[in-house]
Amino acid sequence: MAIDPQVPVGRLVAERLGRAEVLESFGVDYCCGGALPLAEACTAADADLDEVTAALAASDAAPAPAETAEEPPEGLAALCDHIEAVHHVPLWPELPRLSELAAKVEAAHGDRHPELHQVRAAYETLRAELESHLAKEEQILFPLCRELEAASSAPEFHCGSVGNPIRVMLHEHDETRDLLVALRELTAGYAVPDDACPSYQALLDGLARFERDLHLHIHKESNLLFPAALARESELARAG
16 A cells, blocks of 8 residues: 555554664654644655655565564553553663663763763753653543543543643654754764763664653653544543
């Protein structure tokens, strides 16, 4: 099936999660920029639209991989559970692990690679924001989403509407994207220098995996969970 360049990139990935890897390879933003049509997203990433659509078509035509835990389920509660299990749970210990690694590498290589001082500073800012973000989702937003799914009439939330915490989360997603862009630029795309020790290599590999996971994580929230929660609240309000 031909890829329509006017379809939002977030919807393309929601239809087939395997497309995320293709878009990652071209640097096309499908998480925070998921509302952009593919053609515009390619322009923003300075990626050739024909090459991207050909790669997406080839990915679609390839045999489907076995179902994994990465595949998001339907339903607000199940999707919240999935995001917590697949993304939040591994991220909590990974955040301090990368902090320790960044400090170690900065101390050992900062003289020869002064950009490591900026890498560590950007990462620590991102870590602090993410720890606050994850806590707000787990303690506030996700319980609201679960309550919406179970409700038979529109609940009265302390925040007024589920749209209010969602707006905060979307703003924080944008901040996360900007810090990820900064980390990628500071490390030249996580390229390993010739004089890198094993710890330096482990840091760059960890940051690269961290970036890929956050892209999927944000996609599942911004393009799947949040719209579904807003739609459910509207449905309950209309039902009276």
